[in-house]
Structures are given as structure tokens and as C-alpha cells.
Amino acid sequence: MALNRILVIDAGGAHMEEKRKKEKIMKLDNQVVFVSGTNRGIGKAIVDALIKRGVKKVYAAARKIDQSAWKDARVVPVELDITSPQQIQKALARAQDVNVLINNAGSLSGGSVLTATEPDLMRDMQVNYFGTLNMVRAFEPVIEKNGRGSIVNVSSVVGLASMAQAAGYSASKAAIFSASQALRAELKAKNISVHIVFPGPIDTDMARDFDFQKTSPAVAAENIIKGIEAGDEDIFPDPFSVQIGGSWSKDPKAVERSFAAM
Numbered sequence: 001m002a003l004n005r006i007l008v009i010d011a012g013g014a015h016m017e018e019k020r021k022k023e024k025i026m027k028l029d030n031q032v033v034f035v036s037g038t039n040r041g042i043g044k045a046i047v048d049a050l051i052k053r054g055v056k057k058v059y060a061a062a063r064k065i066d067q068s069a070w071k072d073a074r075v076v077p078v079e080l081d082i083t084s085p086q087q088i089q090k091a092l093a094r095a096q097d098v099n100v101l102i103n104n105a106g107s108l109s110g111g112s113v114l115t116a117t118e119p120d121l122m123r124d125m126q127v128n129y130f131g132t133l134n135m136v137r138a139f140e141p142v143i144e145k146n147g148r149g150s151i152v153n154v155s156s157v158v159g160l161a162s163m164a165q166a167a168g169y170s171a172s173k174a175a176i177f178s179a180s181q182a183l184r185a186e187l188k189a190k191n192i193s194v195h196i197v198f199p200g201p202i203d204t205d206m207a208r209d210f211d212f213q214k215t216s217p218a219v220a221a222e223n224i225i226k227g228i229e230a231g232d233e234d235i236f237p238d239p240f241s242v243q244i245g246g247s248w249s250k251d252p253k254a255v256e257r258s259f260a261a262m
């Protein structure tokens with residue numbers, strides 16, 4: 001690649017950003033959506049919010065499915081562990097009509113990068129990075145075949161700057177953030193928009209031990225859907241993440257320093 005191509009910085013004005021957004025807008029009513037990790041937490045709330053939004057169908061994936069969990073006939077339960085290539089292929093075979101993929105499933109193993117066990121560090125990478133990426137790699141050709149679509153990857157505010165107490169998790173969320181930026185560039189020509197979600201503390205099992213003010217999963221889910229529909233590339237779905245996202249866009253080092261002080 002020529003160096004001059006690398007050095008071109010997109011300094012388009014506000015109207016260009018608006019134009020880009022209009023091109024990417026994806027109303028979710030009447031779409032077929034696949035969501036991972038839907039048996040609890042944010043994933044479950046996303047399925048509820050999608051149903052309210054009037055989607056045509058939602059594939060609600062979970063490691064353990066409960067056929068009676070959803071009352072609405074538009075919800076199709078799918079068994080899926082995103083670290084299993086075989087289960088990804090099986091899910092894909094069932095969901096050939098998908099045009100929106102929401103990679104929500106995630107794992108959090110606490111601990112610093114100095115003291116966490118290697119299996120814990122590996123688990124977060126296997127789920128949050130490789131599992132999510134393998135979902136994208138499997139579903140992208142189907143989304144392309146079905147016409148315009150979207151891929152939504154759930155990262156975290158600690159993917160923007162690391163938090164020492166959950167540093168392995170932070171690294172895995174930074175990794176999927178980085179890969180998503182590359183995917184966005186690569187999938188633009190295929191009419192697939194890529195959105196990255198950076199939640200702050202949300203009131204789910206994952207954040208049970210965090211001593212922060214938390215946003216309800218229902219509110220976070222609504223804001224994720226609004227963000228996708230607005231064509232937002234980076235989605236900050238709660239007040240904490242809105243504040244962090246604002247600081248990060250002006251001064252990433254300030255976010256690093258504030259997380260280091262927590």
C-alpha cells in the first residue's frame with residue numbers, strides 16, 4: 001500500500017458526517033436480526049426492544065436455550081456457544097435470512113494482567129475477541145447476500161482505556177474495537193455498516209460486583225437500537241459511557257488517567 005494512502009486523514013466536515021450517516025441508516029422494523037447471549041442481561045433486553053420495534057424475526061441465541069422463554073412467535077431460539085465453530089455453522093445454516101447481526105455475548109474474568117490466571121485471560125479473548133470475530137466472519141457473506149445490513153459488536157468503555165482490575169477483559173474489548181474499525185473499512189463496499197457499542201456499568205450479572213451507578217439493561221438496549229437506527233458508528237448507550245465517550249474523543253489520555261485512579 002502506498003504511504004500517501006495511509007496518511008490521508010478523513011477530515012470531512014459535519015455535512016459529510018451527516019451524508020455518511022444517511023447512507024448507513026438502517027431502520028430495524030421488518031429486519032431479520034440475530035442476537036447472541038440472549039438468555040439474560042443486555043442481550044435479553046435487546047430482544048425485547050427489537051420485538052417492540054417491530055422486527056420481522058429475531059434469532060435469540062444462547063448457550064442454553066429455553067423454548068418457553070419468549071412468548072412472541074417472531075423469536076426463534078438458537079443454541080449457540082460463540083467459541084464453538086460447529087455451533088456457529090449450525091446457527092448460520094438456520095439463519096440464512098439475517099441482515100443484522102448483534103454480537104452481544106461476552107465474558108468477564110476479573111484480575112490484573114499481572115495476577116490473573118492464563119485460562120481467565122484466554123477465556124475473555126476466546127469469547128470477546130475470537131468468538132465475536134468468528135461470528136462476523138461466518139455471517140458476513142449471508143448479510144451481504146441478503147442486501148444491505150449491519151453488524152453490531154459490543155465492546156465496553158474499558159475497551160477505550162484499560163481498567164487494571166479487569167485488564168484481561170479490557171484487552172479483549174480493545175481487540176474487538178480494533179477489529180471492528182478494520183471491518184468497517186472493509187465492509188463499506190458491501191453495504192454493511194459496522195457499529196461498536198461501548199457500554200458503561202449496566203445492571204446485569206456481569207456488573208453485580210461493581211460499585212458504580214448502573215443503567216438498566218432495558219434503557220441500554222433501547223439506546224443501542226436508537227444508535228443503530230441513527231447510523232451511529234460508535235454507540236454510548238448509558239450516561240456513564242456518554243461522559244466517557246465525550247472525554248475520550250477529546251483527550252484519550254484523560255480517560256486512561258481517570259480509569260487508573262478508580
Ligand SMILES: NC(=O)c1ccc[n+]([C@@H]2O[C@H](COP(=O)([O-])OP(=O)(O)OC[C@H]3O[C@@H](n4cnc5c(N)ncnc54)[C@H](OP(=O)(O)O)[C@@H]3O)[C@@H](O)[C@H]2O)c1
Nearest residue numbers: 037041042063081082105106156199201202204205206207
Ligand atoms: N454489564 C456491564 O456493565 C457491561 C459493560 C460493558 C460491556 N458489557 C458487555 O455487554 C455484553 C452483555 O453483557 P451483560 O452485561 O448482559 O452480561 P451477562 O448478564 O453476564 O450476560 C452475558 C451473556 O453472554 C453469554 N455468553 C458468555 N459466554 C458465551 C459464549 N461463549 N457463547 C455464547 N454466549 C456466551 C452469557 O450466556 P450464559 O448465561 O450461558 O453464561 C450471557 O447470555 C457483553 O459483551 C459485555 O462484555 C457489559
